[in-house]
Amino acid sequence: MNSTPKGQHPTSSQARALAELNDRSREIFRQIVDSYLTTGEPVGSRNLSRLIPMTLSPASVRNVMADLEQAGLIYAPHTSAGRLPTELGLRFFVDAMMEIGDLSxxxxxxxxxxxxxxxxxxxxxxxxxxxxxxxxxxxxAGVVLTTKQNTQLKHIEFVRLDPARALVVLVSEDGSVENRLLDLPAGLPPSALVEAANFLNHRIRGRTLGDVKGEIAARRAEMERELDVLTARLVEAGIATNAGSGESRQLIVRxxxxxxxxxxxxxxxxxxxxxxxxxxxxxxxxxxxxxxxxxxxxxxxxxxxxxxxxxxxxxxxxxxxxxxxxxxxxxxxxxxxxxxxxxxxxxxxxxxxxxxxxxxxxxx
Structure with a gap:
């Protein structure tokens, strides 16, 4: 909304003014908000005097509007004689006056x-x-945010790209595939990629990456007995690349x-x-x-x-x-x-x- 005052938390004087709004002021304010939500257009005192369920002259309505403006609930866009709710006014309406209907x-x-x-x-x-x-x-616009960490996994594979990097390929039960680059420990033999993948594939099917990460952390000693130090580091790095990172957040907008x-x-x-x-x-x-x-x-x-x-x-x-x-x-x-x-x-x-x-x- 243009020219709307910033800062959505009422000052102490504004809070008192909001608490002291009488029925007449609340009804006029409600009509201003309802008109804005319906049309997006400012509404003036003459129209308001016809809309409200009480007998008030346009002059009386203007006096009430002046009080509402002083309280920071409404404002005049440009040179219009009509008024629109401020963002503070919308917040007050949503928190204190809005009647939420039930779905049909x-x-x-x-x-x-x-x-x-x-x-x-x-x-x-x-x-x-x-x-x-x-x-x-x-x-x-419809928006959904979730995390791919909650997706149940089916298979993981490490694909070496060069001596220092590998691609982690995660296949989920739903068929989706996620690829991540991984820096490899120095001196890691090619067989370690296969060993790390086999170790994880015995544990990940039908489980989330977060679950697997928690189990690996809890059974670190057991893992280190089964695998050499470099391969164990590869296992931890492979699941850390995806679990808990910002990149695992998935945003859907329609x-x-x-x-x-x-x-x-x-x-x-x-x-x-x-x-x-x-x-x-x-x-x-x-x-x-x-x-x-x-x-x-x-x-x-x-x-x-x-x-x-x-x-x-x-x-x-x-x-x-x-x-x-x-x-x-x-x-x-x-x-x-x-x-x-x-x-x-x-x-x-x-x-x-x-x-x-x-x-x-x-x-x-």
Whole structure:
């Protein structure tokens, strides 16, 4: 949103003003927010006097709007006589005033059907379908973050490229293949690559890389009795290359084109270009979604509350999902303009995360 004041945490005076809002002020503020979320356009005192369910003159409405502006909840874009909510105002609305509706049975059935339709496919396919589903339901971009460390493994191989480097080839049960470069210990004989692969292949099938790494660490002495020192180092290096590294994080984004429909002006197109660049580089998106992983339920990030959306004026609604051990293994959500339909999308994201969790719990 243009010209929106920065800093989304209210000052002590603002906090008092928010707490002291009377019913009349709350209703006018609600109408301003509702109008913005519906149309994206500022609304003026004359229209507000007709919208609110109480008799107030445009002059009285203007007085209330002045108080709301003083509290940092609304602002006037450019020279418009109308008002829009600030990001602080949107945060106040979401936290204190928003009434979250329940999903219709039609939406629930659609989410269940589309997510479960991929139940026999790979985990990546299921999550890609969930991302596409959220994009279609919200008309925003659907995002999913998970980690390939949670993928069940089938086979590992070490392929020597030159005396100092090898390629680690990981094949998962779902058929996906991941390659990583590995620096080799000096003086490592060719036979060590075969020995290390055989040692791991006896232990990895049907298990995650994280599980294997934990077992190797717990049974280090046993491994060192079976293998020579250099081969043991190769085993540890091979699984460390993938387990727990930032590269194991997998981001799935669907429906970026939907965002263009809500950013039509030239300056808006520049802002959406910046958001697209952030989605392309992924780093900031992954960092933000990682923060949402620690939440018990749905998290809402609005505009400049975070670095990713500080320039593009966007928001994200996200919720974590779990595997059969109730461990959080990823997060999914929706990115869109700050005038997202929060009341509708929050339960949608929450329910989709629960469906994905149930699917993972049942082993698909």
């Amino acid at each position: 049975q039609e939406d629930r059935s659609r989410i269940e059907a589309q997510v479960r339709a991929g139940g026999g496919q790979s985990l990546e396919s299921v999550l890609a379908d969930a991302s596409q589903l959220l994009s279609g339901l919200s008309r925003g 429906g970026q084109a939907n965002l263009l429909e809500d950013f039509r002006a030239a300056e808006d197109l520049e802002r959406i270009r910046q958001l697209f660049e952030a989605l392309e580089t992924q780093t900031d998106v992954i960092e933000l979604l990682t923060r949402a992983e620690g939440a018990e339920g749905v998290r809402i990030f609005i505009g400049s509350e975070n670095k990713l959306f500080s320039l593009s004026g966007s928001s994200m609604i996200a919720a974590p999902f779990r595997d059969g051990t109730q461990k959080i293994v990823g997060v999914l959500g929706v990115i869109g303009p700050t005038r997202l339909n929060y009341a509708r999308i929050v339960p949608m994201v929450d329910y989709t995360a629960k469906v994905v969790s149930r699917l993972l719990e049942s082993g698909r």
